[in-house]
Every structure is written in C-alpha cells, then in structure tokens.
Amino acid sequence: MTLTSPRTRRFDLTRLPLVKPLLRSRWPQFLVTVIALSGFLFAIITGLAGTPVGSRNFGIVFVWIAWWALLMLIAVPLLGRGWCSICPIPVPGEWLQRGAVLKPNGRGWGLARRWPRRLRNIWLQNASFALVALFSAVVLTQPAATGIVLAAFLFIAVGASLIFERRAFCRYLCPVGGFIGLYSQIAPIEVRVKDISICAAHTEKTCYIGDAEGYGCPWQSFPGGLAKNTYCGACMECLRTCPHDNIAINLRPFGDDLIKPIGRRLDEAFKAFIMLGSAVAYSAVMLGTWGDLKSAAYAVGSGEWFAYAIAFLAFIFGVLPGAFLLAIVAGQRLSGSTAKTKSTFIHMAYALVPLGLAAWIAFSLSFVFTNLSYLWPALSDPLGRGWNLLGAAHAQWTPYLTQAMPMLQAIVLLGGLLWSSATARRIAGERLSARAAMRQSLPVAGFCLIVTAGLLGLLIG
Amino acid sequence: MATRTIARQRTGWIIFALLGLAIAFGPIPTSTAAPADRLIRIEAGSFDYAPAEIDVNPGDRVTLELVSTDVVHGLYLDGYELNATADPGRPARLTFVADKPGTFRFRCSVTCGALHPFMIGKLRVGENDLLWRAIGLAALAAVAGVWWVRS
Numbered sequence: 360m361t362l363t364s365p366r367t368r369r370f371d372l373t374r375l376p377l378v379k380p381l382l383r384s385r386w387p388q389f390l391v392t393v394i395a396l397s398g399f400l401f402a403i404i405t406g407l408a409g410t411p412v413g414s415r416n417f418g419i420v421f422v423w424i425a426w427w428a429l430l431m432l433i434a435v436p437l438l439g440r441g442w443c444s445i446c447p448i449p450v451p452g453e454w455l456q457r458g459a460v461l462k463p464n465g466r467g468w469g470l471a472r473r474w475p476r477r478l479r480n481i482w483l484q485n486a487s488f489a490l491v492a493l494f495s496a497v498v499l500t501q502p503a504a505t506g507i508v509l510a511a512f513l514f515i516a517v518g519a520s521l522i523f524e525r526r527a528f529c530r531y532l533c534p535v536g537g538f539i540g541l542y543s544q545i546a547p548i549e550v551r552v553k554d555i556s557i558c559a560a561h562t563e564k565t566c567y568i569g570d571a572e573g574y575g576c577p578w579q580s581f582p583g584g585l586a587k588n589t590y591c592g593a594c595m596e597c598l599r600t601c602p603h604d605n606i607a608i609n610l611r612p613f614g615d616d617l618i619k620p621i622g623r624r625l626d627e628a629f630k631a632f633i634m635l636g637s638a639v640a641y642s643a644v645m646l647g648t649w650g651d652l653k654s655a656a657y658a659v660g661s662g663e664w665f666a667y668a669i670a671f672l673a674f675i676f677g678v679l680p681g682a683f684l685l686a687i688v689a690g691q692r693l694s695g696s697t698a699k700t701k702s703t704f705i706h707m708a709y710a711l712v713p714l715g716l717a718a719w720i721a722f723s724l725s726f727v728f729t730n731l732s733y734l735w736p737a738l739s740d741p742l743g744r745g746w747n748l749l750g751a752a753h754a755q756w757t758p759y760l761t762q763a764m765p766m767l768q769a770i771v772l773l774g775g776l777l778w779s780s781a782t783a784r785r786i787a788g789e790r791l792s793a794r795a796a797m798r799q800s801l802p803v804a805g806f807c808l809i810v811t812a813g814l815l816g817l818l819i820g
Numbered sequence: 821m822a823t824r825t826i827a828r829q830r831t832g833w834i835i836f837a838l839l840g841l842a843i844a845f846g847p848i849p850t851s852t853a854a855p856a857d858r859l860i861r862i863e864a865g866s867f868d869y870a871p872a873e874i875d876v877n878p879g880d881r882v883t884l885e886l887v888s889t890d891v892v893h894g895l896y897l898d899g900y901e902l903n904a905t906a907d908p909g910r911p912a913r914l915t916f917v918a919d920k921p922g923t924f925r926f927r928c929s930v931t932c933g934a935l936h937p938f939m940i941g942k943l944r945v946g947e948n949d950l951l952w953r954a955i956g957l958a959a960l961a962a963v964a965g966v967w968w969v970r971s
Contacts (some may be wrong), residue, residue: 413936414931414936414937434891497934499936500934500935579868644938644939645937646940648868648870648872649868649871650867650868650939651868652868653868653938653939654867657934657935729927758896758927761925762898762899764898765922765950766950772954772958773958776961777961777962777968778965779964779965780963780964780967780968781965781966783965784966784968785969788969797966797967800966801966804963804965805962807962808958808962812958815951815958819948819950819951819954820923820951
C-alpha cells in the first residue's frame with residue numbers, strides 16, 4: 360500500500376451540491392462551535408456554582424451523559440474526529456493565537472514555539488487519559504470536580520496555544536482527542552487529497568502554510584501525506600486553502616485505516632490497551648455490584664484508592680499488554696514467523712481497535728440510557744435554583760431500554776469481536792502467507808475472546 | 821481451483837451459520853425446581869446492596885424486603901420495571917412472580933449521594949441463557965473472524 364494507491368470504494372461528498380460551500384464557509388462551523396463553547400462554559404459554571412447533587416447538576420448531566428452519549432454512540436463511530444472539528448476546548452486559545460475569530464486577519468499572540476521533538480507522540484495523551492480515569496468516580500459524580508477538570512482543560516488549551524504553534528493541545532495533550540484519534544480509524548469518513556501528484560507539484564503548500572483564505576493545518580498534518588484519520592482534525596482548513604480543489608471528504612468502508620500497514624506506532628498501540636482496559640475497569644467499577652470497589656475508586660487519597668489506582672494502572676499498562684504479548688509470541692511460534700516480536704506486537708495491537716470501541720459503546724449504552732432521564736430536570740433547572748424552564752424539573756428518573764439492553768450490549772460486543780478477529784487476520788496477512796497468518800492471528804483472536812467473555816460477564820452476567 | 825475454493829468457503833459459511841443458529845436458539849437444560857415463595861431481605865446503604873446478587877428459580881413468588889441502613893434508598897428492578905423506596909427504619913416490600921428468566925439489574929431509584937448512579941445489584945432468575953449463548957457465539961465469532969479473511 361502506498362499513499363498514491365487508487366482510493367477504491369469511496370464517494371467524495373464535496374461532489375454533492377451545497378456540501379462544499381457549507382464546509383468551506385466558516386459560518387456554520389463557527390456557529391456550532393460557539394453553541395458548544397457556550398454549553399461548555401455553562402457546564403463549568405454550573406459545575407462550580409450549581410447544585411452539588413450530581414444527578415441534578417447540569418454540568419454533570421450535560422457532559423457525562425448527553426455529550427458522552429453523542430460522542431461514543433454517534434460521533435466517533437460515524438464521524439471519526441467530527442467532534443474535534445467543533446470542539447470548544449481549544450477555541451479561545453486558537454482565537455488568541457490567530458488574533459482572529461474567522462478568516463486570517465493580521466497577527467495573533469503567542470510564542471509560536473514548535474512542540475518538543477521528543478514529545479511528538481501520544482504518550483502524554485495516554486498519561487492524561489489514565490490520570491483522568493483514575494479520578495473518574497469523583498469527576499463523574501461531583502459537580503465541582505467536573506467544573507475544575509473542564510476549566511483545567513480550557514486553561515491548559517489556552518496556555519498551549521499561547522506557547523506553542525497551532526493546536527498542540529489537541530494533537531499532543533487532550534485525553535479525549537487521543538482516543539478519538541484511535542477510534543476515528545474506524546469511521547466511514549475521511550479527509551484526503553484527490554490526486555497526490557497535484558500536491559507534489561504545488562510548491563506553495565498553502566494547506567500546510569495557510570493563505571488569505573485559511574490557516575495552515577492546525578493539526579500540523581500535510582493533507583497530501585494523510586493515510587489515516589488519527590491526526591486529521593476534520594477542521595476543513597485545507598478545503599479552504601487548497602487552490603486546486605484537490606481536497607475530498609470521502610465516504611469509505613468502515614475501518615479502512617486499520618488495514619493500512621503504515622504509521623503504526625507503540626504509543627498508539629498502548630492507547631488501544633488503555634482504552635480496552637479502561638472499558639473493562641469502568642464496567643466493573645460503575646456497572647458492577649461490588650460496593651467496596653466503588654468506594655475505593657471514589658475515596659481519592661485513601662489507602663483503598665491507592666490500591667485501586669495501582670491495580671487499574673497495572674491492568675491497563677501491564678496485565679493487558681503482557682497477556683497480548685504472550686498471544687503474539689504464541690502466534691509467532693505457531694506460524695514460524697521470524698518478524699521482530701515488538702514490531703508484530705505493535706501491528707497486531709491495531710486489531711484491538713474495533714473491540715475497544717465496541718466495549719465503550721456497550722458500556723456507554725447501559726450508562727447513558729439508565730441515566731438519560733436525569734437530563735430533563737437538569738435542563739429545566741440548570742442552576743438548581745428551583746426553576747422549571749421546560750416543565751420537566753420534577754420529571755421522575757426512569758431508566759430507558761432496560762429490557763433490550765443486555766441483548767444490545769451482547770450484539771455490539773460480538774460484532775466488535777468478529778471485526779477484531781478479522782482485522783487480526785488481515786494484519787497478520789500483510790507479512791505472512793495465508794496459513795501462517797491464520798496461525799499468527801488465532802492467539803490474538805483468543806485474547807480478544809477472553810476480553811469479550813469478561814466484558815459479557817460484567818455487562819450482562 | 822478457484823471453484824473449489826469458493827465451494828469450500830461457502831461450505832464454511834454454512835457450517836458457521838448453522839453453528840451460530842444452534843448456539844443462539846438451541847435448547848438449554850432449564851431448572852426443574854418447583855416454584856416456591858421466597859422472602860429476601862436486602863440491606864441498602866453506602867452505595868451498595870447486601871446481598872448484591874440474588875438467585876431465584878423461574879416461577880418463584882419473590883418478596884424483596886428493602887431495608888435502608890443510612891439514608892432513603894430505592895430499588896428499581898430492570899426488566900420487571902418494579903420500584904420500591906425505603907426510609908431508614910421503614911422497610912419496603914416488592915412482591916412479584918419471577919416469570920421472566922435471565923439476569924436483571926436492580927438499582928437505586930432515589931438520589932442517595934455521590935455514587936448513587938452506580939448503586940447496583942443483580943437478580944438472577946434461573947440460568948442466564950443470554951450470557952452463555954453470547955459466550956458461545958463469541959467463541960464462534962473469534963474463529964469466524966480469522967477464517968473469514970483470505971490473505
């Protein structure tokens with residue numbers, strides 16, 4: 360596979376009437392982003408100053424139920440980094456950095472330093488996600504903690520924009536952006552160039568440098584070199600700056616990025632373990648029946664919490680990758696592969712992406728639909744002042760889809776497992792014969808089966 | 821050669837499909853225990869239930885007695901869609917016939933503190949067929965996924 364291979368089974372959405380003008384125009388994106396920013400700031404305010412009752416607090420309910428549902432059940436699986444294109448967190452810093460809200464307009468503020476070379480990976484995002492995950496029992500239930508975390512994201516994003524060039528926060532720090540990038544490889548949509556030879560001949564590279572029409576790629580990616588969605592923020596700047604109309608927004612088969620044998624890295628491989636392991640841990644802590652485990656996850660700073668934190672970190676950074684390594688070594692023995700174990704480990708870890716996303720969807724289905732009815736009173740009385748704006752302030756809590764939920768979760772997990780097993784075989788087949796690829800991938804499929812069985816036990820057992 | 825490969829693949833898919841149907845819908849031995857009256861006392865406090873997991877037989881007439889040990893707690897039983905609320909010192913009772921087999925979550929229905937959304941227990945009515953069938957299908961899916969792709 361090379362970057363110039365024909366892009367089969369794709370449909371360029373910009374060929375449809377209105378799509379390109381709508382995406383090139385800054386106004387639709389600006390309006391949606393401003394609405395999201397207003398909601399985000401309001402969530403911070405209500406988190407810090409609203410009712411301390413989590414299930415009644417707008418910040419908690421809006422962020423961890425409504426936004427999370429939209430993100431994990433719709434945006435990530437279908438739109439990849441679609442959320443990143445309207446995310447409010449980096450926006451204030453970006454406006455300051457650019458000195459403009461819409462089109463380029465003079466000079467902005469900031470030092471515009473380059474991000475340190477040694478940190479040009481997603482290890483910091485892996486660490487930031489794990490850090491937030493350690494405190495999640497508190498962050499998800501205490502409005503003040505949610506307010507503080509959201510405000511911290513905002514301040515760090517502004518600081519990063521004023522010190523470093525472009526969207527350093529999104530690319531290297533954001534704990535949410537890290538896993539969206541990983542799972543965006545599954546989405547049936549991509550931003551790519553139509554003809555790489557046009558990019559090669561275009562010496563100005565306005566898509567990367569910027570021009571009067573738009574900014575150079577905020578994600579520091581050269582569109583002509585894009586082979587995966589992981590580091591494309593779908594911000595549409597390249598659509599605005601390309602003078603040759605060479606940018607396409609393609610519909611494509613699901614999971615297309617996963618079977619490209621390029622750009623696979625250890626930091627991304629570990630992101631797959633962190634996310635899969637966190638889905639297992641969250642299912643046990645939040646949806647399990649073990650009160651002591653919940654209390655330990657909540658009692659930040661206590662001995663129980665430290666034990667929980669060590670166990671959580673050991674599971675996502677040690678046990679899961681360690682067991683996967685055993686599966687890789689077993690596969691190498693069975694297949695007779697002479698490839699380096701580390702390289703095989705990295706490549707094959709991408710097979711975990713579909714199962715990881717399925718695990719998060721299965722977890723989120725239960726979490727979201729059980730708690731969604733808290734949204735109506737929170738919207739009716741967002742500040743906890745006794746208002747009844749929508750007439751639903753006294754709506755009773757009602758869990759939704761309780762009858763269908765176990766079946767839905769089982770179907771999602773089985774689909775993820777099937778997809779992961781097939782992806783493992785495909786990845787193994789990149790470097791091995793058919794028979795050897797099957798033998799290399801069978802232990803990985805076995806690993807996925809064990810994780811799936813564990814998740815089934817936690818979610819529907 | 822190509823025709824033989826296609827025929828083999830088709831046979832493989834038919835075998836996987838038949839196995840899948842057998843696992844999904846095949847008969848599973850069920851409990852033959854005679855229905856009985858069951859009174860189960862559940863203590864609710866500090867974001868968990870004790871006992872947190874309850875087993876009954878299909879057809880049992882079940883009475884759950886909810887006893888709160890600290891603040892007001894509720895018990896909402898998924899699948900059966902039943903709800904009870906207990907004040908401290910004032911137990912509440914739910915009586916129903918366990919006529920739906922499977923595993924059902926019960927959860928606190930009254931905001932009782934920070935971890936309220938995660939206060940969860942389980943009621944198992946007979947065998948959890950869905951779990952065992954799903955695990956069987958998972959084993960089949962793991963093999964089918966590897967088999968499916970032709971390098």
